[in-house]
Amino acid sequence: MVPLTTQTAAGQTRPALDPREVRKDFPILATSVRGRPLVYLDNAATTQKPQCVIDALVGYYSSLNANIHRGVHTLSQLATDRYEAVRETVRAFINAESTTEIVFARGATEAINLVASCLAQGRLKVGDEVVITAMEHHSNIVPWQMACAATGAVLRVAPINDAGEVIWDEYVALLNSRTRIVAVTHISNALGTVNPVARMTEAAHAAGALVLVDGAQSAPHLRVDVRALNCDFFVFSGHKVFGPTGIGVLYGRRELLEELPPYQGGGDMISYVTFERTTYNELPYKFEAGTPNIAGTIGLGAALDYVSAVGLDRIAAWETELLDYATVRMSGVDGVRIIGTAGEKASVLSFMLKGVHPHDIGTIMDGEGIAIRTGHHCAQPVMDRFGIPATARASLAFYNTKEEIDCLAEGVRKVFEVFS
Amino acid sequence: MTDLRELYQEVILDHNKRPRNYGALTDATHHAVGHNPLCGDRITVHLRVDDGIVTEVKFEGSGCAISTASASLMTEALKGRTLEDARRVFDTFHSLVTGKACPGGAAAELGKLAALSGVCDYPVRVKCATLAWHTFVAATQDKTPKVVSTE
Numbered sequence: 337m338v339p340l341t342t343q344t345a346a347g348q349t350r351p352a353l354d355p356r357e358v359r360k361d362f363p364i365l366a367t368s369v370r371g372r373p374l375v376y377l378d379n380a381a382t383t384q385k386p387q388c389v390i391d392a393l394v395g396y397y398s399s400l401n402a403n404i405h406r407g408v409h410t411l412s413q414l415a416t417d418r419y420e421a422v423r424e425t426v427r428a429f430i431n432a433e434s435t436t437e438i439v440f441a442r443g444a445t446e447a448i449n450l451v452a453s454c455l456a457q458g459r460l461k462v463g464d465e466v467v468i469t470a471m472e473h474h475s476n477i478v479p480w481q482m483a484c485a486a487t488g489a490v491l492r493v494a495p496i497n498d499a500g501e502v503i504w505d506e507y508v509a510l511l512n513s514r515t516r517i518v519a520v521t522h523i524s525n526a527l528g529t530v531n532p533v534a535r536m537t538e539a540a541h542a543a544g545a546l547v548l549v550d551g552a553q554s555a556p557h558l559r560v561d562v563r564a565l566n567c568d569f570f571v572f573s574g575h576k577v578f579g580p581t582g583i584g585v586l587y588g589r590r591e592l593l594e595e596l597p598p599y600q601g602g603g604d605m606i607s608y609v610t611f612e613r614t615t616y617n618e619l620p621y622k623f624e625a626g627t628p629n630i631a632g633t634i635g636l637g638a639a640l641d642y643v644s645a646v647g648l649d650r651i652a653a654w655e656t657e658l659l660d661y662a663t664v665r666m667s668g669v670d671g672v673r674i675i676g677t678a679g680e681k682a683s684v685l686s687f688m689l690k691g692v693h694p695h696d697i698g699t700i701m702d703g704e705g706i707a708i709r710t711g712h713h714c715a716q717p718v719m720d721r722f723g724i725p726a727t728a729r730a731s732l733a734f735y736n737t738k739e740e741i742d743c744l745a746e747g748v749r750k751v752f753e754v755f756s
Numbered sequence: 757m758t759d760l761r762e763l764y765q766e767v768i769l770d771h772n773k774r775p776r777n778y779g780a781l782t783d784a785t786h787h788a789v790g791h792n793p794l795c796g797d798r799i800t801v802h803l804r805v806d807d808g809i810v811t812e813v814k815f816e817g818s819g820c821a822i823s824t825a826s827a828s829l830m831t832e833a834l835k836g837r838t839l840e841d842a843r844r845v846f847d848t849f850h851s852l853v854t855g856k857a858c859p860g861g862a863a864a865e866l867g868k869l870a871a872l873s874g875v876c877d878y879p880v881r882v883k884c885a886t887l888a889w890h891t892f893v894a895a896t897q898d899k900t901p902k903v904v905s906t907e
Contacts (some may be wrong), residue, residue: 552831695795695822695884696822699880710795725795725796754769756819
């Protein structure tokens with residue numbers, strides 16, 4: 337095979353990503369499950385961690401642990417510096433303008449809840465409209481339902497076609513002068529669809545609406561530039577981008593974050609507290625109450641550094657090749673129907689197998705050491721749209737190999753044989 | 757560690773493909789609906805009980821192979837038993853699939869139901885195997901339609 341090369345941002349040519357090499361950085365990929373080598377294809381649920389992230393967590397607790405912000409002693413100072421340095425790492429990773437626009441949260445879900453809740457407190461009124469799409473994860477549906485219920489605003493849903501793509505004209509038709517915010521996923525966790533979020537943002541802005549992009553599935557797979565997208569909010573989760581659980585990011589344009597009321601109250605998000613009156617801290621601390629997940633944040637920093645070192649362009653190139661390969665292989669297996677066939681997709685291959693319930697597929701795959709996810713993938717409306725109870729879903733990361741795809745395809749073929 | 761062949765063995769695959777006693781039951785004296793929200797299994801169990809004996813039992817619904825096969829095997833196991841006896845079989849079956857009983861010892865009592873003994877190595881699937889039984893139990897508790905959930 338002639339190795340492909342990719343151009344780096346600096347215009348240099350790097351050899352193509354070799355998954356067999358990067359796998360060595362991930363200790364868990366060497367384990368066995370039920371006597372077979374682990375074939376981990378559940379990356380949309382969570383990703384595995386490179387040794388450097390594990391080391392960062394252990395290193396923090398071994399030699400650096402102290403509470404951050406306003407501590408006078410050395411450890412506190414060092415921990416604070418290390419923690420705040422990650423804010424800059426995140427800023428650079430998504431090309432935000434300022435670290436004041438980077439808010440740490442527990443994950444994408446909490447970040448979306450933050451925005452929805454804060455908007456509900458000031459900006460959303462009776463008769464206002466919130467637009468989402470029919471392919472959203474529950475975390476980008478329920479907070480908006482709650483905000484609408486609290487304010488009398490109305491939730492509108494942009495429909496998707498049979499390929500799992502937003503129907504452009506119907507999306508645009510939903511935008512009007514009452515639309516306050518559009519919340520849309522960058523990449524669908526159930527279907528793999530990559531949405532044209534820059535274009536969707538432009539249309540939303542033209543209607544006077546804000547835009548929140550759910551980047552939980554995009555941050556690990558493609559280069560995100562929030563200024564190029566021009567979105568108002570962007571969220572992602574650390575554990576989906578090779579970092580620890582319990583940490584995520586909300587990017588919000590500074591002017592917006594200044595205007596919004598705080599989310600949770602408590603220590604750190606204040607400036608001055610008396611029982612008569614409390615003033616709030618400046619950005620981004622206004623939105624970070626209490627002791628944060630310091631270790632998790634430091635782990636996130638290590639993960640983003642690692643991903644940047646591997647190179648998102650190389651990652652995207654390999655994953656595209658792998659998903660194309662997987663799509664061809666799986667399409668060739670008798671009885672397989674792929675759900676989610678958008679023109680532009682990333683990472684996710686959801687499928688059904690004729691006559692076999694997804695949970696039976698999942699259990700049999702587990703017996704082969706293959707980890708896939710089965711069920712509604714926190715996207716019950718997507719399942720309803722396709723008239724199915726559940727799918728089996730393989731989701732790729734840059735450490736997956738074509739051999740692993742072959743295992744999956746072979747496993748599914750065997751399942752079909754056994755059941756028919 | 758159970759080999760997958762032991763979980764998805766012939767009996768299970770057969771009862772999934774050709775479930776016994778599948779369909780509605782006229783003159784049912786009891787019925788209940790059960791569902792497993794985590795995987796979408798949904799089952800309705802219809803019973804006809806005369807003088808404390810299960811004279812007729814049928815089921816309807818859709819779900820995974822484990823839940824379908826278990827329901828089918830259950831209907832065969834229940835017919836002709838007293839309700840008290842049926843409860844005892846359920847307890848034994850439950851112990852078997854949750855790994856609390858030795859498969860050898862239970863086999864004599866459970867007959868073909870013992871084919872599901874492999875489920876104990878797949879804890880996530882235990883609810884699939886027991887759904888029909890929980891629904892049966894709910895059906896026997898009173899005569900009005902009841903809905904049980906595994907969650």
